[in-house]
Amino acid sequence: MLLLIVILGMGMMVPVAIAQENTVNYTLTDLRDRDFHEADLEGAALAGANMKGANFENANLRGTILTKGSFFEANLEGVDLTDSFADRVVFDRANLRNAIFTDAIASSSTFNDATIEGCDFSGTILDRYQVVKLCDRARGTNPITGVSTRVSLGCH
Numbered sequence: 001m002l003l004l005i006v007i008l009g010m011g012m013m014v015p016v017a018i019a020q021e022n023t024v025n026y027t028l029t030d031l032r033d034r035d036f037h038e039a040d041l042e043g044a045a046l047a048g049a050n051m052k053g054a055n056f057e058n059a060n061l062r063g064t065i066l067t068k069g070s071f072f073e074a075n076l077e078g079v080d081l082t083d084s085f086a087d088r089v090v091f092d093r094a095n096l097r098n099a100i101f102t103d104a105i106a107s108s109s110t111f112n113d114a115t116i117e118g119c120d121f122s123g124t125i126l127d128r129y130q131v132v133k134l135c136d137r138a139r140g141t142n143p144i145t146g147v148s149t150r151v152s153l154g155c156h
Contacts, residue, residue: 120145121152
């Protein structure tokens with residue numbers, strides 16, 4: 001892992017970004033219907049990628065950058081999205097059954113008709129409107145974390 005540092009006036013060093021070495025960059029690519037099941041894509045860039053119908057079952061997507069990507073009708077069953085940056089991502093009609101979606105940023109993302117049974121959203125930043133919609137169909141418990149979907153979303 002590389003830590004990029006900017007040196008400001010008077011010798012003050014400020015960390016700017018953390019970059020993963022040897023990570024894959026799929027930014028703005030067409031990945032429709034591709035098979036990534038059980039792939040290790042930790043730290044990969046998938047920003048703006050079209051992943052419609054792709055299979056990411058049990059894949060490692062920890063720390064990925066997914067900004068403006070589309071997982072429309074994708075299979076994300078059992079995927080690990082911990083610490084991902086998933087703002088403005090389309091998860092509509094995706095299968096997120098038993099996914100670990102913890103400590104991520106998913107603001108302005110949509111989950112219309114997505115399967116979320118057993119998905120753990122603990123610590124993830126979601127728009128309040130999306131949380132209300134997700135709570136309407138939240139059920140199950142994640143088999144890895146042991147956290148119920150309803151509890152992870154803060155449903156009442």
